[in-house]
Amino acid sequence: MQHSKIAGIGYYVPKNVYTNTDLSRFMETSDEWIQERTGIKERRFADRLGETTTTMGIEAAKVAIARAGITAQDVDFIIFATLSPDYYFPGCGVLLQREMKMKEIGALDIRNQCSGFVYALSVADQFIKTGMYKNILVVGSEKHSFAMDFETRSRNVSVIFGDGAGAVVLQPTQKEGQGILSTHLHSDGADAEILAMFYPGSHANKWMPEKPGYPAQELGGLFMTTEQLESGAALPYMDGPAVFKKAVVKFPEVIKEALAKNNLEAKDIDLLVPHQANLRISQYVQQLLGLRDDQVFNNIQKYGNTTAASVPIALCEAWEAGKIKEGDLVCLAAFGSGFTWASALLRW
Numbered sequence: 001m002q003h004s005k006i007a008g009i010g011y012y013v014p015k016n017v018y019t020n021t022d023l024s025r026f027m028e029t030s031d032e033w034i035q036e037r038t039g040i041k042e043r044r045f046a047d048r049l050g051e052t053t054t055t056m057g058i059e060a061a062k063v064a065i066a067r068a069g070i071t072a073q074d075v076d077f078i079i080f081a082t083l084s085p086d087y088y089f090p091g092c093g094v095l096l097q098r099e100m101k102m103k104e105i106g107a108l109d110i111r112n113q114c115s116g117f118v119y120a121l122s123v124a125d126q127f128i129k130t131g132m133y134k135n136i137l138v139v140g141s142e143k144h145s146f147a148m149d150f151e152t153r154s155r156n157v158s159v160i161f162g163d164g165a166g167a168v169v170l171q172p173t174q175k176e177g178q179g180i181l182s183t184h185l186h187s188d189g190a191d192a193e194i195l196a197m198f199y200p201g202s203h204a205n206k207w208m209p210e211k212p213g214y215p216a217q218e219l220g221g222l223f224m225t226t227e228q229l230e231s232g233a234a235l236p237y238m239d240g241p242a243v244f245k246k247a248v249v250k251f252p253e254v255i256k257e258a259l260a261k262n263n264l265e266a267k268d269i270d271l272l273v274p275h276q277a278n279l280r281i282s283q284y285v286q287q288l289l290g291l292r293d294d295q296v297f298n299n300i301q302k303y304g305n306t307t308a309a310s311v312p313i314a315l316c317e318a319w320e321a322g323k324i325k326e327g328d329l330v331c332l333a334a335f336g337s338g339f340t341w342a343s344a345l346l347r348w
């Protein structure tokens with residue numbers, strides 16, 4: 001059976017740099033606190049009016065398409081992963097199709113938050129393996145800055161996230177042992193409300209537990225009262241310590257699952273590119289797996305957590321820096337809201 005390989009890769013980050021000290025002008029926080037807890041030094045924020053999740057995705061896609069040696073008209077399927085779409089609906093895939101003047105191909109949006117890109121890659125891999133498509137564009141893009149609150153009440157969330165986009169073109173390869181070796185997808189909805197944004201939604205308060213910190217609301221919906229807006233009900237909610245505890249268990253678990261499936265061990269990994277959730281999580285995972293510093297790539301220091309965009313941005317930066325060579329074993333892993341988590345093992 002044919003496999004799929006990454007034939008082209010690109011990324012785009014906005015020009016506007018916001019350091020930790022910049023954020024401390026809006027809220028009670030400090031460079032020291034943010035670096036110590038997360039490793040983040042700065043992040044990029046999109047231009048408020050000129051850039052959207054789709055336009056950033058397009059910039060990354062252009063690079064990936066050119067590097068794959070094809071044109072936008074050769075793309076035969078789009079998969080777009082994001083939690084911060086331009087519109088509540090339709091999704092970003094069709095907007096990208098329109099703006100890039102692609103043919104009337106299928107466009108699928110994936111809403112799996114931090115693991116969205118690895119999920120998208122897995123879906124694309126299945127379509128290539130069956131021979132259904134030959135040039136699939138997979139994009140992960142986020143414009144978090146538009147929905148973030150820069151007041152002290154939201155500081156545990158807003159200091160972590162940044163904007164950006166990454167993209168790959170997946171193509172078939174007949175070369176045995178090259179390309180995507182396997183992908184592994186998981187979820188556990190038991191803690192769905194631990195990292196979530198409840199509005200707009202139809203939840204009618206059904207699932208929201210009565211816990212301190214949760215925005216107490218009568219009803220979900222698309223339209224909010226002024227009181228609801230002012231109470232911060234439309235803002236993302238995160239129980240950071242609970243996310244941390246789960247992430248450090250599930251990251252190593254899903255990486256080990258991918259290695260076992262391919263009869264490989266952690267020492268065989270040339271480069272692990274983990275979702276950039278928090279530098280402390282990556283370091284913990286590295287330690288648990290017994291990996292050297294040169295076996296793990298992190299760039300959260302520069303970009304913060306860019307959710308669905310973090311894995312393709314990091315993968316592309318690592319590749320551009322010459323840290324990935326032909327024949328290398330590359331492991332991608334992600335964990336995030338849902339909870340959902342996933343891994344992919346690739347022979348470059």
Ligand code: COA
Nearest residue numbers: 029030033037114155156159240241243244277278335336
């Ligand atoms: N600046 C200064 N103080 C802050 C702060 C900030 N940006 N954010 C929170 N604090 C304060 C809290 O108010 C709390 O103060 P208190 O003790 O007076 O109540 C204190 O710092 C500790 O808060 P806590 O939430 O327990 O901190 P933490 O050590 O768990 O670090 C995170 C918070 C968010 C950095 C950490 O939990 C984390 O990274 N979790 C994983 C999140 C993640 O990866 N999310 C993405 C999912 S993929």
